[in-house]
Amino acid sequence: MRRLRSRLTPYLLILPGGMWLIVFFALPLIFLISMSLQTGDVTNGFSLTWHWQNYLTGISQYRGQFIRSLLYGAAATGLCIVLSYPTAYWIAFRGGARKTMYLFLILLPFFVSFVLRTISWQYILGDNGLLLGPLKSAGILPPGFRVLATSAAVIGGLTYNYLPFMVLPIYVALERIDGRVVEAAYDLYASKVEAFRKIILPLSLPGVFAGVLLNFVPVASDYVNAQLLGGPNNTMIGNVIQDQYLNLQNYPIGAALSFTLMAILLVGIFLYAKALGSENVLEAAAQ
Amino acid sequence: MISTVLDSPQPAGPGTPQLPAGRGKRRTGDRLLHIYTWLVIIWLALPIAGVLLFSFNNPHGKFNYAWVGFTLKWWGPKLFQYPSLTHAMLNSILVGLLATALATTLGTLVGLALGKYRFRGQGSLNLVQFAAISAPEIVLGSSLLTYFITLGIPLGVVTIVIAHTAFCVSFVAITVRARALTLDPFIEEAARDLGAGPWTTFRIVTLPMIWPGVMSGALLALALSIDDFITTNFVAGQVQTYPLFIWGASREGLPPQVNVMGSIIFLGGVALAVLSSVRSRRSRT
Amino acid sequence: MTEQTPENAPGNPALLRGMTQRRYGRRDVLRLGGIAAAGLGLAACGVAGAGKKVSLTQAQRIAAAYWPKQHQHGVVNFANWPLYIDPDHETLKMFTQQTGINVHYSEVIQDDPSWFAKIDPIIRSGQPIGYDVMVVTDGFEFSDLVALQELTPLDQSMLKNFHKHAAPKFQRRSFDPGNTYSIPWASGSTGIAWNPKYVSGPITSINELWNPKYKGHVGMMSDIQEIGNFGLIKLGIDPESSTEADWRKAAQALKEQRQAGIVRQYYDQSYISALTQGNIWITMAWSGDIFQQNISAGTNLQFAVPQEGGNIWTDNMMIPKHAQNPVDAMKLMDWFYKPEIAALLTEGINYITAVPDARQIITTDAARAAGSKATTLQQVANSSLVWPSAETYRRLYNYVSVSGAHVDAYKSIFEPVVAG
Numbered sequence: 001m002r003r004l005r006s007r008l009t010p011y012l013l014i015l016p017g018g019m020w021l022i023v024f025f026a027l028p029l030i031f032l033i034s035m036s037l038q039t040g041d042v043t044n045g046f047s048l049t050w051h052w053q054n055y056l057t058g059i060s061q062y063r064g065q066f067i068r069s070l071l072y073g074a075a076a077t078g079l080c081i082v083l084s085y086p087t088a089y090w091i092a093f094r095g096g097a098r099k100t101m102y103l104f105l106i107l108l109p110f111f112v113s114f115v116l117r118t119i120s121w122q123y124i125l126g127d128n129g130l131l132l133g134p135l136k137s138a139g140i141l142p143p144g145f146r147v148l149a150t151s152a153a154v155i156g157g158l159t160y161n162y163l164p165f166m167v168l169p170i171y172v173a174l175e176r177i178d179g180r181v182v183e184a185a186y187d188l189y190a191s192k193v194e195a196f197r198k199i200i201l202p203l204s205l206p207g208v209f210a211g212v213l214l215n216f217v218p219v220a221s222d223y224v225n226a227q228l229l230g231g232p233n234n235t236m237i238g239n240v241i242q243d244q245y246l247n248l249q250n251y252p253i254g255a256a257l258s259f260t261l262m263a264i265l266l267v268g269i270f271l272y273a274k275a276l277g278s279e280n281v282l283e284a285a286a287q
Numbered sequence: 288m289i290s291t292v293l294d295s296p297q298p299a300g301p302g303t304p305q306l307p308a309g310r311g312k313r314r315t316g317d318r319l320l321h322i323y324t325w326l327v328i329i330w331l332a333l334p335i336a337g338v339l340l341f342s343f344n345n346p347h348g349k350f351n352y353a354w355v356g357f358t359l360k361w362w363g364p365k366l367f368q369y370p371s372l373t374h375a376m377l378n379s380i381l382v383g384l385l386a387t388a389l390a391t392t393l394g395t396l397v398g399l400a401l402g403k404y405r406f407r408g409q410g411s412l413n414l415v416q417f418a419a420i421s422a423p424e425i426v427l428g429s430s431l432l433t434y435f436i437t438l439g440i441p442l443g444v445v446t447i448v449i450a451h452t453a454f455c456v457s458f459v460a461i462t463v464r465a466r467a468l469t470l471d472p473f474i475e476e477a478a479r480d481l482g483a484g485p486w487t488t489f490r491i492v493t494l495p496m497i498w499p500g501v502m503s504g505a506l507l508a509l510a511l512s513i514d515d516f517i518t519t520n521f522v523a524g525q526v527q528t529y530p531l532f533i534w535g536a537s538r539e540g541l542p543p544q545v546n547v548m549g550s551i552i553f554l555g556g557v558a559l560a561v562l563s564s565v566r567s568r569r570s571r572t
Numbered sequence: 573m574t575e576q577t578p579e580n581a582p583g584n585p586a587l588l589r590g591m592t593q594r595r596y597g598r599r600d601v602l603r604l605g606g607i608a609a610a611g612l613g614l615a616a617c618g619v620a621g622a623g624k625k626v627s628l629t630q631a632q633r634i635a636a637a638y639w640p641k642q643h644q645h646g647v648v649n650f651a652n653w654p655l656y657i658d659p660d661h662e663t664l665k666m667f668t669q670q671t672g673i674n675v676h677y678s679e680v681i682q683d684d685p686s687w688f689a690k691i692d693p694i695i696r697s698g699q700p701i702g703y704d705v706m707v708v709t710d711g712f713e714f715s716d717l718v719a720l721q722e723l724t725p726l727d728q729s730m731l732k733n734f735h736k737h738a739a740p741k742f743q744r745r746s747f748d749p750g751n752t753y754s755i756p757w758a759s760g761s762t763g764i765a766w767n768p769k770y771v772s773g774p775i776t777s778i779n780e781l782w783n784p785k786y787k788g789h790v791g792m793m794s795d796i797q798e799i800g801n802f803g804l805i806k807l808g809i810d811p812e813s814s815t816e817a818d819w820r821k822a823a824q825a826l827k828e829q830r831q832a833g834i835v836r837q838y839y840d841q842s843y844i845s846a847l848t849q850g851n852i853w854i855t856m857a858w859s860g861d862i863f864q865q866n867i868s869a870g871t872n873l874q875f876a877v878p879q880e881g882g883n884i885w886t887d888n889m890m891i892p893k894h895a896q897n898p899v900d901a902m903k904l905m906d907w908f909y910k911p912e913i914a915a916l917l918t919e920g921i922n923y924i925t926a927v928p929d930a931r932q933i934i935t936t937d938a939a940r941a942a943g944s945k946a947t948t949l950q951q952v953a954n955s956s957l958v959w960p961s962a963e964t965y966r967r968l969y970n971y972v973s974v975s976g977a978h979v980d981a982y983k984s985i986f987e988p989v990v991a992g
Contacts, residue, residue: 009485013400014412017393017456024453025419025427028434032426035433041980042692043719061988087327090320100564105328111556112335115516115533116549119541120334123341123352127789128850130337133353143770146788148851149836163331192316213421221423224516228537231788231837232830232990238425238517243991245429245521247686248983251436258429265423347870352849371678441697524694525702538682538842 036255046251054256062240062257066264069236072151073220076158080166080215081208083159088167088207089200092174099175106167109160118157118228125153125229149231157225162218166211173207174200209276217265237261335553342546351543361543369542375532376548382444382528383512386451391505393452394459398504399497401460402467416457427454428521435522442524450522451512458511459504466500506559513552626721631752635725639898647674648900651703653887654679654841655864656758656921663916667907673900681707683795683840688713691892695722700894704901707757710747710886711797711971712979714754717890723753724891730902731755733909742926745886746973754888755905758860758917759924761957761968762798762883765857765875767847778806778878780854782825787834791846791855792826794838796986797971798883799826802856803986804972805881811969816978819985826989838990847873859957863922867948875957877967884968919952924960931959 036054040046059066091102109117124130125147135141147153177200185195223238237257244254341351345358367373397416401409431450435442470493478488494501516530523531529552533545626634650664657663659677668674680703681687687708691701708714717723728735734755735743742756764775770789781790781802793799803822804811814822829835836852844865846852862875889905891898907913914927915934931953938949956964974982 010400010404010406011408013396013404014408017397017460018412018415020393020453020456021415021419024431024434024449025422026415028430029426031434031437032430035437043716083327086320087324090317090324094317094321102324102328104560106331108557109331109335110510110514111553111560112338112549113514113516113530113533113552115530115537116338116545117334119533119537120337122537124334124337126352126849126851129352144787144789146851149788160331160334217421217423221425222517223425224534231833232835233833238423240991241425241429242520245432247689248987248991249689249692251433254429255433258426262423262426265421269421436693439697441699442693525690535680535682538840538845540845 032255032259035251036259038252038255040252042249051252054252055260058253058256059260062237065235065237065240066261068234069220069238069261070264072155072158072226072236073216075155076162076219077166077212077215079155079159080163081211083163084166084170084211085208088171088174092171092177103168103171107164110164114161115224118161118224121153121157121160122148122228148229149234151230151234154226154230154234154236157229158219158222161222161225162215165214165218169210169214170204170207173204173210177203206276209272213269213272217269220265221261338546338553339550342543342550344543344546346543351541351546361547366544366547369544371527372532372536372542372544372548375527376529378444378447378526379513379529382447382451383509385448386455386512387505387509389448389452390455390459390508391501394456394504394508395463395497395501397456397460398463398465398500399467399493402464403470403472416460419454419457420461424454424515424517428518431518432521442522443526446522446524447519447526447528450518451508451515454518455508455511458507459501462504462507463497463500466497470496502563506563510556625719628750628752631725632750635727635752638724639727639729642899644673644899644903645897646672646900647676648705648897648904649676649678649703650904651678651680651701651706652757653681653707655844655861656707656923657917661920663908663913663920666913667904671903671907673903675904678703682842683793684709684711684713685795686840688716692716692720692722695893696720698894700896701892704891704895704897705889705904706892707887707889708754710745710888711795712983714747714888714890715975715979718748718753722893724893724895724898725752726755726891726905727898727902730899731906731909733906737909737911737914737929738926739928742886748888754890755909756926757887757889757908758921759884759886759926761859761877761924761960762793762801762856762885763859763875763877764854764882765843765847765862765873766854767850767852767871767873769872770850770853773874773876775854775874775876776879778802778880780878781856782806782829782834784832784834786854787832788836789851789853790829790834790836791839791843791852791857792829792835792837793843793856794840794990796983796990798856799838799989800972800982800986801883801969802826805878805969808880811972814972816981816985819972819982823985823989826986830989860921860923877957877964879967881967881969884965884970918958919949922952922955922958924958 034048035046037048037050037052038046039049039051039054087106091099091106095102112120126132127146127148128136132141132145132147136143136145181203182195182199185199190198220236221238223236223242226234226236226239238261241254241257241261244250244257341354342361343357343359344351344354345356345360346353347355397412400406401412427450431446431453432442434440435446440446474496475488475492478492479485483491514530515528516534519528519531520534527535529548533541536542536545656679657677661677664675664677687706691706694701708717728751731751734751738756742759743751745751745756748754764778764781766773766775771786780786781792783790792802800819800822801811803826804814804818806825807818807821809818809822837846839846839855841861843852843855843857844861847855847857848865848869848871857875859875859877862873865871866873889908891901891905895901908917909927911927911929912933914925915930915937918925918930919934919937934949934953938946938953941949952958960968972982
């Protein structure tokens with residue numbers, strides 16, 4: 001009796017949570033796929049017609065936004081690496097007793113609402129805002145100069161909002177490096193650069209890769225930054241999906257675009273995992 | 288991740304990766320890195336400082352983007368001047384608490400199962416969880432909206448709680464699983480040998496052992512829920528949460544009360560984080 | 573994570589479990605695929621449409637059956653656009669004093685498409701939207717609301733002030749025959765607003781919105797009916813008699829404007845915020861907004877209807893289906909047609925009123941007032957924006973009027989200009 005109960009225990013344990021995920025995560029995705037193959041409009045209703053055309057229409061019409069999302073994603077992720085790596089490096093190796101405090105400071109922005117942070121940037125970067133206003137009054141900048149509604153502003157915002165997702169994995173990977181290995185390198189007459197290049201960098205790469213994974217997906221699918229900081233030529237696929245769903249009620253096209261975005265990202269993740277060996281990806285994600 | 292980092296003990300002993308302090312050239316490099324790090328920290332803090340600062344501003348109309356004068360009045364009873372904002376804030380708290388309670392309960396059970404047992408379907412479950420965590424929010428939101436509309440489920444607080452629970456469960460599960468992996472099964476067996484039933488064993492032995500994981504998971508879920516915007520935007524219908532209010536009101540101008548509430552959440556979160564790390568350090572000594 | 577604890581010690585059963593657990597494999601993916609296929613069957617259901625069309629007589633019958641069962645509750649929830657009146661405006665206070673009904677006023681409508689997209693799913697699922705009176709413009713969304721039967725037909729017997737005081741042309745609106753579902757709130761024109769700090773005025777031509785001099789600082793509206801008209805007007809085409817070929821040309825002109833980077837953003841009501849902050853210097857705008865903004869924020873923005881033409885529209889009050897306080901809603905709606913109330917409203921919002929008698933009252937008020945208030949009231953009493961002459965009306969065009977399949981064509985042509 002006890003053996004049967006203990007055999008069943010794991011299944012009973014995962015039942016409520018698993019059911020929740022199936023009913024409110026997996027099933028909706030199925031419905032999404034179904035909606036992407038429907039036609040119709042709000043007045044006359046939608047019905048399943050296996051209208052694969054939705055995908056072709058969506059992708060061809062908004063091809064620019066797809067490409068832009070991937071480009072902005074790559075740019076922001078790259079910038080995140082450039083900003084995070086030295087910072088994480090310094091905190092891990094030179095932070096000393098105050099490591100936790102520094103990390104805490106890096107995570108601080110996350111305690112303010114995401115939308116509020118981005119709007120704050122909108123005010124700071126406004127044409128006559130806190131940053132440009134004084135510069136323009138002093139005559140340093142021409143009155144027409146602007147930062148908002150450019151791709152730079154959007155990429156900047158994306159980098160800002162998703163930086164912690166890159167800093168933490170890199171920090172964790174760097175912190176794990178056994179100091180004795182580095183010391184051994186120095187004992188073998190390695191210069192600081194060589195020690196970095198041959199020992200520290202390779203050991204920290206799993207952290208970088210995990211960071212890229214955790215960073216690229218939300219960045220490429222974001223729309224808040226593009227909406228608040230960008231102009232009509234900086235829109236990302238997230239903006240289009242949001243628009244189709246919430247303003248135009250064009251659910252089939254919205255669903256087709258949404259599914260395509262997810263497919264592109266999933267394919268990317270699996271190719272990425274293949275390149276690294278799948279163990280790393282799941283382990284890193286689990287952290 | 289956040290909690291494990293904050294809870295990590297102060298480094299000591301041979302495992303510590305400290306580079307040997309070096310000669311002049313090395314020192315300059317270190318100093319540059321030091322400055323670089325501080326620049327990044329300052330850049331990160333800029334908008335926060337802006338939010339805090341402008342909660343003390345005294346603007347003319349609705350536009351709180353230029354400094355006019357210092358005032359404390361928004362931090363007093365005037366904080367509740369806009370019923371829709373107060374309502375939105377209360378909704379955020381309500382949804383946060385409900386979703387956290389649900390997600391923590393469900394997630395703890397799942398995490399426990401994944402950490403302690405081996406069973407068939409484990410792989411599928413891991414796959415689904417990985418998908419739930421890495422799926423872009425816009426896909427979560429749009430699929431849930433499609434789902435609710437097709438099934439005719441009215442959008443509101445209930446649908447928001449459902450959505451938040453759905454994406455928080457996996458985070459809690461993973462946090463608890465990490466903790467559950469370290470469980471020593473012999474202790475539980477010992478309890479059972481001493482006559483404890485399964486529920487008692489769970490309550491007195493297992494739960495306390497995984498409690499830090501449960502708490503981190505719960506805190507993470509709460510943070511994710513209160514701050515969630517993209518998914519909530521899709522499934523909220525007419526209901527407003529705090530982030531949704533900000534989004535809507537930003538077209539016209541954010542009243543300073545928004546800054547005050549944002550600052551309060553900020554300070555609250557900071558206090559919680561500091562408290563939990565102090566407590567965990569104390570419990571270790 | 574760097575602890576050298578028993579966790580990392582070899583032989584720890586927990587560690588072994590973690591290390592040897594199978595991650596995921598082919599079988600799991602197949603299993604999930606099976607569940608997916610089952611779900612697909614469920615998901616094959618679509619979304620129901622509107623149902624049958626309702627004729628005017630049918631609507632009257634619905635009204636006749638509905639209203640006798642309704643009672644006054646003492647509260648009314650009013651959803652409106654920003655920059656009309658304040659929640660504590662005199663007109664609302666006086667209403668409460670007279671009738672004892674409390675008014676909860678919310679400025680939640682930013683533009684018609686997004687408002688419609690918000691309330692449609694709610695009304696569809698049989699829920700009240702939380703508002704008893706809402707204000708929607710005479711465009712696609714209004715037609716959709718009627719077609720989808722998402723409005724409550726009005727109780728004509730409670731519209732005494734409306735029938736007595738509203739000008740004939742406002743009682744015979746082509747988009748709502750018999751005033752079955754709505755009565756006008758205010759009428760207005762869409763023109764160009766600019767900030768004299770950056771733009772040397774006065775602006776007279778619609779082509780200024782396409783002027784590369786203002787690259788990156790031009791605002792256009794996100795409502796496709798508004799910009800569609802402007803595109804047509806720019807090309808010298810009369811919107812009210814335009815064809816699909818004309819629409820394509822107009823859309824092309826608008827796309828060029830966007831691609832050249834001239835447009836800063838497509839705005840709903842929020843253009844006013846961007847204009848005030850100086851992010852845009854010249855923009856499409858609604859006539860009364862500038863007046864309101866100058867008063868409340870102390871700005872010095874200017875407005876004009878271009879020589880080539882502008883848009884004219886009517887915002888209308890209506891009662892959504894499943895409204896919880898319909899009787900109170902009717903009373904509030906008719907209240908605004910008392911001439912002295914209409915005058916107060918117009919003095920505040922500077923938009924075209926449906927009540928001609930209001931003009932005399934405003935002139936009298938202006939004579940009785942003093943100082944800057946007198947000047948403001950004088951301006952309102954004499955403004956060609958509030959009391960357009962026949963000549964002005966000639967320059968103002970209604971939205972392109974389409975129905976049925978043409979609506980889809982119009983949307984598919986103009987939505988890509990703004991979308992995304």
